[in-house]
Amino acid sequence: MSTDTSTPTPPFLGAHALVVGASGITGSALVEKLTAGGWEVSGLSRTPVPGSSARHVRADLRSPDSLAQALGELRPTHVFFCAWSRQETEAANIVVNRAMVADLLAALAPGRSVRHVALVTGLKHYLGPFEAYGQGEVPDTPFLEDAERLPVENFYYAQEDALFEAAAQQGFTWSVHRSHTVIGHAVGNAMNMGSTLAAYAAVCRATGRPFTFPGSATQWDSLVDMTDAGQLADHMVWASTTEAAADLAFNVVNGDVFRWRRMWPRLAAALGVEPAGFPGEPQPLEQQMAGAEEVWARVVAEHGLVEPDLSRVASWWHTDSDLGRDVEVVADMSRSRLLGFTGYVRTEDSFLRLFDRYRADRLIP
Numbered sequence: 001m002s003t004d005t006s007t008p009t010p011p012f013l014g015a016h017a018l019v020v021g022a023s024g025i026t027g028s029a030l031v032e033k034l035t036a037g038g039w040e041v042s043g044l045s046r047t048p049v050p051g052s053s054a055r056h057v058r059a060d061l062r063s064p065d066s067l068a069q070a071l072g073e074l075r076p077t078h079v080f081f082c083a084w085s086r087q088e089t090e091a092a093n094i095v096v097n098r099a100m101v102a103d104l105l106a107a108l109a110p111g112r113s114v115r116h117v118a119l120v121t122g123l124k125h126y127l128g129p130f131e132a133y134g135q136g137e138v139p140d141t142p143f144l145e146d147a148e149r150l151p152v153e154n155f156y157y158a159q160e161d162a163l164f165e166a167a168a169q170q171g172f173t174w175s176v177h178r179s180h181t182v183i184g185h186a187v188g189n190a191m192n193m194g195s196t197l198a199a200y201a202a203v204c205r206a207t208g209r210p211f212t213f214p215g216s217a218t219q220w221d222s223l224v225d226m227t228d229a230g231q232l233a234d235h236m237v238w239a240s241t242t243e244a245a246a247d248l249a250f251n252v253v254n255g256d257v258f259r260w261r262r263m264w265p266r267l268a269a270a271l272g273v274e275p276a277g278f279p280g281e282p283q284p285l286e287q288q289m290a291g292a293e294e295v296w297a298r299v300v301a302e303h304g305l306v307e308p309d310l311s312r313v314a315s316w317w318h319t320d321s322d323l324g325r326d327v328e329v330v331a332d333m334s335r336s337r338l339l340g341f342t343g344y345v346r347t348e349d350s351f352l353r354l355f356d357r358y359r360a361d362r363l364i365p
Contacts, residue, residue: 008037008237016040016113018076020061020104021083022049025184025192026120029229030080030236037237042074044083061085061100067107075113078240079105081163082120090129090153098158105166114172116246118236119163121156123251123331125178129154130321141223142332145178145249160249167247175239176249177232180331181322183350184229185357187307191318194354198364199314200285201271202299203292205365210276211268213260214285215323220260220278222328225253228350234343235336244339251331255344260323263348270352282324285316303365313363 017034021027022043031054034041041054048056059070061083081101087093101119108114124130126143128150139147149157160176167174183194204211213220235252239245261277268275296310307313333341358364 008033008039008234008241010037010039011241014040015078016042016076017078017080018042018044018057018071018074018108019054020044020079020081022052022054022056023047023186024082025182025186025229026082026179026232027080028052028186029184029233030082033230033233033237042076044070061104062096064103064107067103071104071107072110074108075111076108077113077115079108079114079117080120080236080240081117084155084159090131090155093129093155094153094158097155098162101159102162102166105162105170109166109170112170114170116173116175116240117163117167118175118177118240119159120177120179120232120236121159122178123180123329124154125156126150127325127327127329128152138327141328142330143251144332145251145335173246175236175245175247177236177239177252178249178331179227179232179252180225180329182227182229182232183347183354184232185354185361187312187363192315193319193322194351195358195363196285196314196316196319197267197351198271198355198358199296199310200289201268201273202365203289203295204273205271206295206299206302211264211271211273212276212283212288213264213278213323214283214288214320215260215278216282216326217278218326218328219323220264223257223259223330224328225255225257225330226347226350227253228345228347231255231343231345235341238341238343239336242339245336245341248335250336251333252336253331253333254347254350255333256346257330258347263351266348267351270355284320284324285314286320289314289316299365304362305365306362 017039019027019030023045031049042057043054044057060066265275300308
């Protein structure tokens with residue numbers, strides 16, 4: 001559990017949070033936390049956040065006209081940008097994802113209400129984009145926020161630049177939140193290791209195959225950390241309401257470190273499967289799970305699950321990219337700690353709570 005259990009009350013009367021990507025892993029955790037704290041909350045997403053009292057704002061982040069129409073009368077004081085759009089190449093990622101940040105902030109500019117914008121990126125800031133992931137000269141671990149940018153094109157850098165330019169023009173403060181792999185509740189998310197591993201385990205159990213670690217020897221043996229969605233939400237609200245945290249970039253992880261060789265059997269026990277360790281070479285899930293849709297359909301029917309589309313539960317490619325890395329990945333949080341952020345989560349608890357929630361929602365058996 002996080003040691004920071006306080007509810008983030010609004011910093012002043014009239015504080016209004018706009019959560020962009022409100023139905024995703026990070027966005028939904030933010031919406032839940034902010035509404036519980038009494039904030040006025042608007043959530044921009046394709047579909048409303050289930051069970052939330054937040055105002056739903058529907059807009060196409062890739063259309064400046066759609067954004068202008070949807071946001072023209074909205075007067076948020078705090079913007080939490082938690083969305084991205086995966087493209088086929090990094091060049092396309094840069095164009096599309098930079099424009100989404102720039103166009104949204106431009107649509108809000110006429111209202112002159114925005115005081116702070118928090119942007120979620122990730123540790124690809126230090127590892128490079130998917131096309132060159134973990135290749136070349138990577139900074140030594142633990143990653144530090146003041147490390148120089150890598151000499152490669154990266155859509156995270158482009159998003160940051162769009163944020164910095166808008167802040168200079170409009171006069172708001174900003175924060176950047178570089179999370180590691182986020183553990184949280186969402187369906188249909190392109191970067192969801194929690195539901196991916198749960199679906200993998202369900203297919204293994206249904207077919208009698210072992211729950212084999214799919215990644216690299218480096219990831220099996222090295223230290224690693226992760227980010228709970230609740231921890232990330234706590235951190236974003238903290239930075240957005242703490243004067244000393246203004247105009248800074250932060251790493252955001254749970255605070256513990258672990259090795260997959262110890263975590264893997266614990267997750268297997270929670271998911272009811274027989275664990276198998278690193279088999280001597282990577283066994284990517286995209287290869288292991290090719291054609292698993294028929295097995296998943298049987299699992300759904302047998303257990304009365306609510307999501308028949310396996311692609312909305314499992315993102316094999318993303319979990320492969322994380323578990324297949326040949327470099328150790330650990331992030332330093334000293335900048336946040338020195339400024340007073342005390343949140344802490346044990347990663348094993350993040351996984352176990354998530355599996356329980358998915359079972360309650362009948363998303364996994």
